Amino acid sequence: MPELPDLEVFSKHLQRKLKGKKLKAISKAGAWKKDFLRQPLQKVYREGKELRFLFKNGHKLGVHLMLHGKLVLADTDDPPPHTVFSLQFADGSLLAVTDWQKKARLTPDPEPTNVPDALSADFSSAYLKQQLEGSRAAIKKLLTDQHKVRGIGNAYADEILYEARISPFSKAGQIPPDAAAKLLRSVKKVLKDAVKKISKDHPDIIAGEVRDFMKVHKHGKEKSPGGKRIEHAEINGRTTYYTSEQVEYQ
């Protein structure tokens, strides 16, 4: 549901609300629970499409909301409907993750990965060019492939490709170096601008997604800022919005 910029804002809000509180209980936890109980929460941050909860002893919990997961903060002991797992703190506050599909995931001490986060310095022009080289996949598929770069979802991939004026159907390996460099800049710009807008307009959200500023990925929107008709098609089983302003490299 929410994408990288939404999750970034959620993490900041959760940190404001929960930092320093001691963990009292974790529902649906295995034997690893002992590594976390009675530990004060030190930091909440985002990695890829996951939220990370860092505790004082260095152990981390990873939370992935998948398509339908939702964060719910409450002051009660009884968890809301569709709760998949929850963190209960010593002061009585409860952070529950609900998901009617039961797909949201809680991972104790997630394995470190070499795949760069979209907003990290590791996701560089050189790295992107290396990933593009020799790939015959559609560029949109590559951008949303979490094994290549973490954090870009369906909606923001469309916004990024519009910003870079590259067609989502372009063959990744056929994108010339200057366009690839522009694509990298577009990734950073679109995501950072979205974080800024969401944290300014909705600093206290921990659920839902803010999409009103999107230039092309918006159902029912007819024209891009450049005045061209917004087309839609399916890539990777998901709706893709684009315009003729975007160059297709084949």
Add this chain to the structure above:
DNA sequence: ACACATGTTCAGCG
């Protein structure tokens, strides 16, 4: 009422 929506994993095909 009704169309539309976000992510991941795995199996199977060519």
Add this chain to the structure above:
DNA sequence: CCGCTGAACATGTG
């Protein structure tokens, strides 16, 4: 190995 497709999950939002 590469890339594509479909299935599974069974609700919320505007």
